Amino acid sequence: MMELLTPVTGFPLFGVLITIAAFYAGQKLYLKSNRHPVLQPVVIGMVVVVGTVIVLQVPYETYYQSSYLLHAMLGPATVALAIPLFQNARRIRSLLLPILLTVLVGGTFTVLLAVGILWLLGADTATLLSMPTKSITTPIAMIVTEQIGGIPALSAMFVLLTGAIGAMIGIPMMNRMGIQDDGVKGFTMGLTAHALGTARALEESKECGAFSALAMSLTGVLTAVLLPLIMQWIHQGL
Amino acid sequence: MLVGLLYLILFQLFGHMMVVAFGLPIPSPVLGLVFLFIFLLIKGHIPESLLTVSSVLLPLLPLFLIPASAGIIEHGPLLEKDGLAIAVALLVSLTASILITPYLFIFFTRLLRKQS
Known part of the structure; x- marks a missing residue:
């Protein structure tokens, strides 16, 4: 056979x-x-x-x-992500600074928390290195994970799980918390749950979707540029 | 369409050249993305050919991810060993960031509005 x-x-x-x-x-x-x-x-x-x-x-x-x-084709398609980033950045230019700061602080917080928990629970180094890209869009996550020595396939799994769960619980949680502004809601969805969060945010409203797409793009790009630099710096320090 | 594809590959190549020339740890497609973004900022609008090629390529991004994602097949033992730690780490960090991000954003927006 x-x-x-x-x-x-x-x-x-x-x-x-x-x-x-x-x-x-x-x-x-x-x-x-x-x-x-x-x-x-x-x-x-x-x-x-x-x-x-x-x-x-x-x-x-x-x-x-x-x-x-x-x-x-992953390479050229990743370069093409500059196009939605440009379209969204133009739309919400006035809020760029608070957005950048939140992405930096919020993004660092969630990464440190996740990696810290893995470390406390005795996970493998390979698992630890595949975790920091969990809330950014899959193509960038896989490329960056490969760069820093994690397992790209594992990082893709983390990204998909984070996105799927975030898309399900994000909006209901924020409604419970009494968050009413669609911009704030969308922004949180994009930062925590990338493309899947953005798809869910678009169901709320156009504004919610636009903020989500912007937060997603910025989180992705900042992580992709800063994470490998930080990792190199840590390696040199050790 | 073809010109747009050339743009993308040339920007990736440009990223790759920078990586090699300066020994940067950043992946070349990511640098290509950043350079293309700067290029668009300077130009002020998106060339037609780039719009066409991105409308074809971006919806296919998930397809391009499958060959590498299927590599999970080789990491069964690792998943078995770290499965619980992964589940806890993902759920706790996700819930915590949905809890704090809205307030962080509101805080920074108000802080910067006061200053200006």
């Missing part, structure tokens, strides 16, 4: 084929579920790919090499 599949799994575009098919299936299922945050196309796509690779007994390395074409 497995011999019959050798021409399929040995096909140079095998990885590209199953990844696009899995992602397409994920998109269909996501729309059918009324955009449930846990059923993100990337999550379903990943689960389907992992399942297929296990069933067909293909080593991960073989799959990765035959899907590299898609992985390589």
Whole structure:
């Protein structure tokens, strides 16, 4: 049986084929579920790919090499994130300074807290190094995690979990806290739950969505620039 | 579309050259993003070709993430060992930051408004 599949799994575009098919299936299922945050196309796509690779007994390395074409597009697509950042920054220019300060202080707080808890509970160094990017958008998170020596796949999982849970509990929590301003709500969603939080914020109002998108972009870019610098500085200090 | 794609790849290359030239620890696509953002600030508007290419590429970003995300397959033992610590760290830090971020933002907005 497995011999019959050798021409399929040995096909140079095998990885590209199953990844696009899995992602397409994920998109269909996501729309059918009324955009449930846990059923993100990337999550379903990943689960389907992992399942297929296990069933067909293909080593991960073989799959990765035959899907590299898609992985390589991550670079230019990440550069393209400058476009929504520019569009949002222009829209809310007057609040740029308080926004920057909150992103810096709030972002540092959540990272230190998460890494501190992991450290106290005796988690592996690899787990610790994959955690600091948990609240930024997945592409930047994976690229930065690779840079600082964590496990990109693990960081993607942390990001998706944070985004999905944040998108579910964020708005109800802030309503309970008596936060009424849509700008403040959106800003918190973007800072804590990146793209998934922003999708949820857009359901509240346009203003909520715009603040969320801006907070998400700034948190992502600042983390991506500062985190590797801080890590290098720590390494040199040790 | 093609010109837009060239822009993106050239900005990534520019980022890569800076990384190599100055031994920076920052990933080259991130530097490319920052340079493109500065370029747009100077230019004042977004060229049509960039708008087109980003409207094609950005919705596909999750697709480009799958090959590396599937690498989780190789880290089963680590997940088993650290699973509980991860769950606690993610939930506590997320809840705490939803609790403090709104107040931080309101605080900084008022502080800076008073000064100006």
